[in-house]
Amino acid sequence: MLSSEVGDDLTSAYVTRVPLLAGANPYVTLYDGDTPTGYASLWQVDWSTHGSGSVLVVWTPAGLRVVSDDPRLGAWIEEHFVRHFDEARALPSWPAARVERAAVELRVDPATGAYAAAAGLTVGITGPLDARPFAMADFPLRGASHGLSMQIIPCAHASITIDGRAVPGVPAVTWPGGRPSSSAITTVHEAWSM
Template sequence: MTLRLMGANPCVTLYDGGRATAYASVWRVDWSLRGKGHALVLGTPQCTRIIGPDGELGAWLGAEFNRHIRSVSAGIAWREPEFTLAPVRFELDLDTGLQASAGDVTVEISGPIERYLTRKDDYDLGGTPNILSTVWIPCRDGSISVGGSPLAGAIKLDEAQPLSSAFIAEAEVWCTADHPRK
């Protein structure tokens, strides 16, 4: 097993009916094979943007993780990313939520419902099996704004389960799996 990344990855996916309109994945990388830092990945049907102070780290996060995480992108196609070098403001409070911004993009996630320790031993990232463990926190509210204007759509929320397309993934650890694909 090879440890690849440790950190946090809060995400929001917005929907209009059953169609995803946008997603944002905000990274706090405490340690990785490519260093540490922050990045924000924004996907819309028109484009994929990666914003952060370290273009190499942001490109790696997008190519190795975000382009393969179907539950976040929800059918929005991965496109050749546009890169913006800019600082990422990342304010995470596990009691209240996340406020993050990078360049002209702002992401807000609030209203944690519950906290779960999860582990998936065969998470497929582009044909490479990975082990993912994280503290997963579904939330009641989430939004994405670009240039001060909210993007269209709303989160999907089922408090009975609880499931939400706005969530915090904290204490996230990615490792390559030793076992071959079957």
């Protein structure tokens, strides 16, 4: 086969993508035994088709809260991404969201973890165990193929508090094949395309 034919074959299989978002998305699910007690998704959006800013999504059996300094961005993050992730879909329920406008303090540090605070909610993710790149050219989300790349940092510890009261539970940490896996993750350099 001629090299120009190889190029033609590769070109015909290539899917052109449009950038959607760049930033970071640390997240955690807390468990009491096998029962999920809390879930949080923290978004540091450096750039997106819906603007930039911070979003904090927190679920407990008592309900769902979405807080953002930009409610339009917060609604898009919850609707397009969070509610469709495996972690959210595995929860017993995911009610309709109402976005609260409030300043979100968010720090993401690959060496130490992540911290977010807004409107009586705080989330901490600490104790990095590993750092590894992740990329998926065909990540199914909302019935459509998305591109996703990021650095994943599984962490040992996490907490969620609501109005000063700690949500019970801890992250699930396992070591399959000697490699750490956790339900508490810090991500950096996260990029989505469609």
